[in-house]
Amino acid sequence: SSELTQDPAVSVALGQTVRITCQGDSLRSYYASWYQQKPGQAPVLVLYGKNNRPSGIPDRFSGSSSGNTASLTITGAQAEDEADYYCNSRDSSGDHRVFGGGTKLTVL
Amino acid sequence: EVQLVESGGGLVQPGGSLRLSCAASGFTVSSNYMSWVRQAPGKGLEWVSAIYTGGTVYYADSVKGRFTISRDNSKNTVYLQMDSLRAEDTAMYYCARDMYDYGDYGIEYWFDPWGQGTLVTVSS
Numbered sequence: 001s002s003e004l005t006q007d008p009a010v011s012v013a014l015g016q017t018v019r020i021t022c023q024g025d026s027l028r029s030y031y032a033s034w035y036q037q038k039p040g041q042a043p044v045l046v047l048y049g050k051n052n053r054p055s056g057i058p059d060r061f062s063g064s065s066s067g068n069t070a071s072l073t074i075t076g077a078q079a080e081d082e083a084d085y086y087c088n089s090r091d092s093s094g095d096h097r098v099f100g101g102g103t104k105l106t107v108l
Numbered sequence: 109e110v111q112l113v114e115s116g117g118g119l120v121q122p123g124g125s126l127r128l129s130c131a132a133s134g135f136t137v138s139s140n141y142m143s144w145v146r147q148a149p150g151k152g153l154e155w156v157s158a159i160y161t162g163g164t165v166y167y168a169d170s171v172k173g174r175f176t177i178s179r180d181n182s183k184n185t186v187y188l189q190m191d192s193l194r195a196e197d198t199a200m201y202y203c204a205r206d207m208y209d210y211g212d213y214g215i216e217y218w219f220d221p222w223g224q225g226t227l228v229t230v231s232s
Contacts, residue, residue: 031211033218035153042202042222043145043153049209049216086153090217095166097143097155097206097217 004032004087004100011106012077020072020103022087030094032070032087034063037102043086047072074105082107110134110221112203117226120193128188128226130203138181141206143219144188146199146228154199157188158206171197193230200225 004024012018022032035043045054047063060075074081087100116128144156157177158166165177176189204219
């Protein structure tokens, strides 16, 4: 079982804002990173650290954290944002990496 | 361009072995942490193993004792030797550069880039 918990599915109307959350005790000590995966493709990094976006990731993607919860927010969701989203962090030992179970985002 | 290309996947019988390769370009694997991550069909991502710059290695409990991560600096390539394979090891296997940085608010960790993956099927 995953040490990071995500909602299995979330939906958002086109152009609206959606928050995808990730919960786990290790998030009290470590930041989460977030990955977008579209069908048949490798995961792509969309956010890491306190709120860092890699080059090429639109600024509608942002991150936050509080206590044991990390959040990925998409402000003004677009059709191309429909994908699976995974959070990742370190486990309590600090040496093992752990992924959340993933959230399937549907853009209506 | 920073890039990772995996190879070596295929069909193998239960109990068999396979060695995956991950060739890097645009950066040096020996100067970076590297990880393998897998994804069973229709399932989520699962971290498998990591190798640090100094050679320290870590494994998920599900593969410890059966899988071995290593690297060849001369070939700028990371490997995953998989022995005693089981049906539940069937998955797409990705390698990724395992990054970290000392940010203003704490250590930040992330995987970037990822390879395109190589499929391993364990079946009789």
